[in-house]
Amino acid sequence: MNSDGRWIKQDSRVLFTGGPDDRIHLTVDHAVRPDGVTVAYPHVDAPNSVRVLAVQRGQVAMVTQHHYLHGTITDLPGGLVDEGEEPADAARRELAEETGLRATWLFSLGAVATARATSTEKAHLYLAHGCTPGPASQDAGESVQTHWRSWHELNEPDVTALLAVMPFPVGDAASLAAVQRNGVALRAVGGTLPARGDDLLAAAWAAYTVAALRDPIADDRLSLVWLDLAMGGFAEGAVILAELEAAYEGPDSEQAWERAAHRFWSLAQQV
Incomplete structure (x- = not known):
């Protein structure tokens, strides 16, 4: 038994490679659990991603698009971090590509594991401000609609009011985390x-x-x-x-x- 409660990887085998630039791998590890038992652990080895909460004159930029696995979702602008790219640079790039907005300032809201038991992906979360409009440049295969929501639509503490704006305006867990963390940061500076x-x-x-x-x-x-x-x-x-x-x-x-x-x-x- 591992006294520190950690899993220990013994070896790894890639079963499939695909996705953007072949950076997504379906992998099976052989790992020793904390109780000393060796198991096969399948997971998706995926690149990290970013989500950007861009504030401009009382509103937040949102994007709506159809996702192959989950259907149409409204969430914050974002996407994958390119190989060798810093997450903050990816955040600026993805915001500009999907919405046309160029941010003059970014504030890190930390990162979250998007599917902690099945994928290696982490989503890096950012607050953006001082945005200037410009042309969007979406990736091949993307069909993104950009629109604006009020902060209260995203951070509504009143359940009755929230039910009135169903369906929920944000359908992505990492985006919800960015909204929650931004609310905490803003309460710390201004109540x-x-x-x-x-x-x-x-x-x-x-x-x-x-x-x-x-x-x-x-x-x-x-x-x-x-x-x-x-x-x-x-x-x-x-x-x-x-x-x-x-x-x-x-x-x-x-x-x-x-x-x-x-x-x-x-x-x-x-x-």
Whole structure:
């Protein structure tokens, strides 16, 4: 028996090779289980993948396409990591190919095992912001439809409201993990986002508190994403955000945050 609870591989045999660039292998390992028994362990040796949660003016980019094994699924943009490619580079590439969006900033949300018992694939998850539109360039065989969802459609805590938007807007487990982890990251820098039904004044007050008291340890861009999801859907908020994004990394970044906080406060005082 293995005292550390690990499985130990003894040998491996590839039964089939195929897929993009022959990078998918149906494999059988002979492995010793933690209890000391040797078993045949079949699995799919597959390349890693990426999913990208791209925020732009209060909304998140989504893609809908037909998948051979699971039918039509709506999920986050993403795809396979090319051989020798860094996951972050793959995230930028896949986002651009499927949606035409070019991201100026990526934040890692970690990785998840997509099918831990049957496949070696890990999905690397990213948050993207500061996206500029451009032409999409889909791979051969892809037929991808791009559209936008509100953050509340993806991260709705109210079960009653969730049932009202059936079928579920996200059908991919890695995409759901990215949504959940992004929510955790944003709550850490700005607390709970304004509710679905909040008006401009309530959202502006919440945005003022984040801009004025932003976390000095967290990445400022996370605060910008929080503000985007809270205020980007309002025309007045989009103007303030555009000016803040243009200046927040410059020499007068502190003044830019102060100006944005003052303008959010002014919006919140309107009657």
